[in-house]
Each structure stands twice: as structure tokens, then as C-alpha cells.
Amino acid sequence: MSSLLLAEQVLNGLQLGIMLFLMAAGLTLVFGVMGLINLAHGSLYMIGAFAAAATAAATGSFFLGLIAALAASAAAGALVEVTVIRRLYARDHLDQVLATFALILIFSEGTRWVFGSFPLYLSIPPVLSGPVTLPFGIEYPLYRLALIVAGLAIAGGLFLLVGRTRLGIRIRAGESDREMIAALGVDISRLYTIVFALGAALAGLAGALVGAIQSVQVGMGEPVLILAFVTIVIGGIGSIKGALVGALLVGLTDTLGGLFLPAAFALFMEPSAAASTGAALSSMLIYILMAVILILRPSGLYGARA
Template identity: 80%
Template sequence: MSTILIIEQILNGLQFGIMLFLMAAGLTLIFGVMGLINLAHGSLYMIGAFAAAAVAGATGSFLLALAAAMAAAALIGAIVEMTVIRRLYATDHLDQVLATFALILIFSEGTRWIFGSLPLYLNIPSWLAGPVTLPGGIQYPLYRLTLIAVGLLVWLGLWWLIERTRLGIQIRAGENDREMIAALGINISKLYTLVFALGAALAGLAGALVGTIQSVQVGMGEPVLILAFVVIVIGGIGSIKGAFVGALLVGLTSTLGGVFLPELFKLFTDPATAQSAGASLASMSIYILMSLVLIWRPTGLFGARA
């Protein structure tokens, strides 16, 4: 096992984690501010990917595709918030889970209706294709490095938005005491729509970026959604910092586990058994990580004490 391989896998894990962060940030913001569990967040990811694929197919421009992904997801997010989600804030989690589960059914089948069941493909633009050489002679795909950079930029942007702007003050105030900020004259339903659309846009962006490495198809959102839930539960629901740390932990655990657990098992048993046992343990590893974190800290690493 060479150092180069290990560094490559760590970068892969980082890239995966950063993409999870884009999903998890929206989820955790929406939960923190509105107290809503949004299972349909994965659908917004899928919508972003499909919008990007459609626009990239029509115009050939990757940047336009990304913009379309964010715009489509934000727009649909805002519409859904105003028509359905808004009625769920006052209800319990059970109703929220069900209503957003219903939204998944509607969005998934609706997308299948419009685009068909065959996967679409988004190409990496030529100016981001190919490998770059990192210090130490490691060859790594430029596109994946870009993903890491974009994710870090989004993280910085979110930090700035929440800590340094007027909107951020309102969001933080909304997390703490929604009656009070409504009483202070903030239009709370507009704020909620805005936060929801922001979360949706991040999910759409993630969908378009990841859709470029994988294929764009119906149902692509749900596996990512569940991972994003794992992330925010590990990090503590409502905390952006928690989402970031959780995303990196999950990304690294999942990627490194998949590569190194089978290798580790080969030290004890024959290769075939090691491969299957290692692979199964690796796919379970993040859920085991999550249970351990919750048993140790029932409200996540950075969650408020219940």
C-alpha cells in the first residue's frame, strides 16, 4: 500500500465529504431555523442534476448548467415551501416525514414522466478535464479538486452569510426564538421561504456537480439524502459547523473504509472472504459511526443539549 494511494483516497474521501456538506448544510439550516425534517431534500438534488443535464445538453455550457441547477432547485424549493412545507411547521415530525415522503414520490415519478427512466450524462467541461500533478508527484483529476475547492468556497460563503450579514442575524435569531423576531417586525414567512430556497439551491448545486461524475437518474437523491441525514445527526442538527465536520467524517470513513477494510481483513483471512466481509463492513461503517456518536452524545457532536 503506497503513500500515493493513501493520499489519493484521502482526497477522494474529502471530495465526497465536501459534496455531502452541500446537501447537509441545507438540511441542517432548514431544520435549525424551521424545525422541519425534509426528506424531499434528495429530490431537490435530483432536480438540480436534471436541470443541469438539460441545460448542458441544450447550450453546451457547464457554467450555465450549474446556474440552471441552482435556479431550478431554488425555484421549485420556494414553490414547494409556499404551497406545502409552510403548513408543516406547526405539525409534529411524523407529519413532516410523511408529507415530504409523499413529495419524494411525486418528484421522482414526475421526473421519470418527463425525462424517462434512462440515465442522462453530464460531461466534465474540457477546461476541467484531465489530471493535475500535485506536489509529491501525485496525479489527481482536476475536476475532483475543483469540487473540493467549490465546497470550501460554499462553506466560507455560508459562514460569511450567517455570521456577517443582516440575513444571517435573522436566521440565527430565527433558530433561537421565532416569536420574538416576528414581533420585531421581520417577515418570518419570507425568511423561511428564503432559507428553504437557499438550502434547495445548495442541494441543486451538489446534484449538478456530482451528476457530472456519476450518471443523472431518478432515485439518485435518496442514497445521498440518507448520508446527509447521517452527517447532520453526527454533527448535531442545526449546526453548520457540525455539518461540515460530520460530512468530512462520513466522507472519509466511507471512502477509506471501502478501500482499506478489505485490505485489513486480508491480514487475517483468505482474500475472497476478506473482500466480501471488508466490503460489507465498509458499507455499514458510517451507520456504525453514527450509532456510536449518538450513544456517546445523543444530540450529536455540536448539537445543543436537549
């Protein structure tokens, strides 16, 4: 196995991890502040991808598509929070799961009704197309590299927002004691809407960015949602830092597992059997990783201890 192939797969793992972070950050904010299990988060990812693809097709601008993805997913998130989610805060988690699962079906069928059953395609902008040569002769797609850089910049901005701004103070206070900040005069309903819209915007942005390297289709958010839940469980529910570390761990484990396991099994198995066995086991690695971390740290890597 060449070092260039290994370096390329590490970058692929970082890119997957950064996109998972954009999903998981909103999910962990919503759960940490509101105590809400939101299964419809993947649908907001899908809405962002469809909004970006439709806008880019109509205007010819990929970057206007990104703006449309942010606006559409944030608006959808705010609307859902005001009309549906707000009635679920005092309910138990089973009611939340059932209600947000119903939202998945509504969003999927609504998207299919508006855009049809056929996938849409979002083209990479010419300025970001083609490969770029990195140190040591590594050639890597410029767009995927831009995703890594943009994701890290968004992560830095999110850390500053939560840690250094008045809104961030309210978010952290709402996570710790929502009754107290409500008693101090903070409009808790407005805060919840802002947090939910922020999480939705991050999910929609992730969907739009990933939509340029895969097809945009109905149901594309559900597989990513599962990985996002794994990510926040590994990192610790409610922790933005944990979401970033967990996302990078999941991305690298998934990518490098698919690279190393078939090669390892090929040392003592036939190539075809090694490939199938390695592929099957590599898809289980992130869940094995989650189980090991939960055994060692039941609250996750950066979760608050009871």
C-alpha cells in the first residue's frame, strides 16, 4: 500500500468527518439545549441539498445555491419548531421520536411532490474543479479540500459563537438550567427557535456541500442521520467539541477501515473472500468504536458526567 494512497484516504476521512460535524453540531445543540430527539434532522439536510440544486440550476451559481440552502433549511427548521416541536418539549422521548419520524415522512413525500422522484445533480463550480497538488506530490480534488477548509472555518466560528457571544452564553445557560434563565427574563421560546434554526441551517449547508459529490435525492438524509447520532454519542451529547472529535473519529474509522481491513484479510484469505469480509466488517467498525467508548466513558468523550 502506497503512502500516497494512505494520505488520500486520510483526507477523505477528514472530509467525511467535517461534513458529519456540520450535521452532528446542530443535532447535539438541539438535544443539549432542548432535550429533544429530532429524527427529522436528516430531512433538513435533504432540504438544503434540494434548495441548493434547484437554485444553482435556475441561476447557474453554485454559491447562490449555498445561500438558498442555508435560508431554506433555517426557515424550515424555524417553522417546524414553532408549529410542531414546541409542543413536544414537555413530552417524553417516545412522543418526540414518533412525531419527528412523522416529519421525515412528510418532508420526504413533500419533496417528492415538488421535485419528482428523479435525483437532481449539483455541479462543482469551475473555480473549485480539478485536482490540486499538495506537499509530497499528493494530488487531491480541490473541491474536497475546500470542504475540509470550509468545515474547519465553520467549526471555528461555531466555537466562537457558543463560547464568546451573548447568544452563546444563553445557549450554554439554557443547556444547564433553562428554568433559571427563563426566570431571569430570557425569552426561552425565542432562544429555542434560534437554536433549532441554527442547527437546521448547519444540516442544510452540509447537504448542499455534499450534494455536489453525490446525487441529490429523496431520503438522502437518513443514512447521514444515523452516523450523526453515532457521532454525538461518541463525543458526548451537548458538547460541540465532542461533536467535532467524534465526527473526525467516525470519518477516519469508516474510511481507513475500508482501506485496511480487506488488505489485512487478504493475507490469509482468498482475494474475493477477503474483499467481502473486509467490507462487511469495516461497516461495523464505527459501531464497535461507539461501544468501546461507551464502555470506557458512558457519557461520551466530552459529555457531562451525571
